[in-house]
Amino acid sequence: MGQDSRSHDQEDLRPLDDIKKAPYVHWETNEGFKHHHLTNRTNRASTRSSKYIGGSVTCMKTKVRLSKSLDRDTTIGETFMYTHTLKENKERFIGHQAADYYTSKHHVIYHF
Incomplete structure (x- = not known):
């Protein structure tokens, strides 16, 4: 059985x-x-592969890359602006949430 x-x-x-x-x-x-x-x-x-193939890039890694490209130390606020604004218009945020968050932390009014 x-x-x-x-x-x-x-x-x-x-x-x-x-x-x-x-x-x-x-x-x-x-x-x-x-x-x-x-x-x-x-x-x-590949050694020349795209920088995004390994998954999401951390905020600090993005900050280091931005600092190198600008040849100066950048702030977290600048890094946030870099990652949350449109490529074609760096004055416009990608959406309401990003604009609201940046405004609440920096007390600056930005239009998206």
């Missing part, structure tokens, strides 16, 4: 194994996915 239930449990797991194997089959047979996978892996290993 114990063997019957054990073999029955193993039979119940077969559909789960098939479900687990399905993505691997897709990853290994789909040419588009293979191409993207290999491109991404190459880009991650």
